Amino acid sequence: MNILVTYISMTGRNEKIAKHLVDYLEEHNADVTLEQMIETDAFALDSYDAVIVETYTYNDGEIPDEAQDFYDDLKDVDLNHTKFAVLGSSSKQHLHFGRAVDYFTMQLNSSNGEQVADSVKIDQDPDEDDFRRVDQLADYVLKSLK
Template sequence: MKARIVYASMTGNDEDMADILEEDLQDYGFEVESSDVSFTDASDYLKSDLCIFITYTYGEGKMTDEIADFYEQLKTLDLSGKHFAVMGSGDKTYGEHFCENVFDYEKAFKEAGAIEATAPVTIENAPDDDAIDKIDNAAKEMADLLNG
């Protein structure tokens, strides 16, 4: 099984999440490729069985240019038959906008025809032990679903 992780990381928190998830999925036998959203085209997901996007939400949920461009590309794809997962970090001081971009991407993947492999994983700021457990559990759910 091939997994593609694309991440957007302003502070390094989401890159850390991507690294944790990549290691987990490799332990479950996935062939994993990870890349920064700035150096990735959404069509790269077409070569994978599992499509993962990890993003931050800045402020009150407005997407930064790099995230918005990739989002627009994603919405043009047909990902029927592929599975996806979304994860990300945010700051709870923004209330209803906490991790809003994670849920924007969840909707875009569904509209592209992809099947959700696990519930979105949202964390506050940097991954702590609880967040790592959430990422580990999500990786297990993805592996159980895709590896049978």
């Protein structure tokens, strides 16, 4: 099982979640590549068995500037049924809580990806319940690869 976890993090919150996710997947015998989204080539995603995209939602529902090129490239990619899941942090104080997660989910679906887990939105810093939901997302990804 070859899984890519690509993330974007401004405060370190998403980096912490991504590292938790990688540890969990590796404990379950997955071969995991961890990359910052700014370094991820959208046109190479179909070389992985599964892709997990983690973003934060900027300002009032926007995709972060550092993630925009990757997001735009997804519009020209055929994921060829590559399995994927999306998660990310946001703030419930904003009108459009976690909307960047929704944008990535819609785009990966439009790019012919196969969504294997419900998207997970985390309000600010993750707590124990949030990490359980992250683990559950990972479990769905792992189950889809068996």
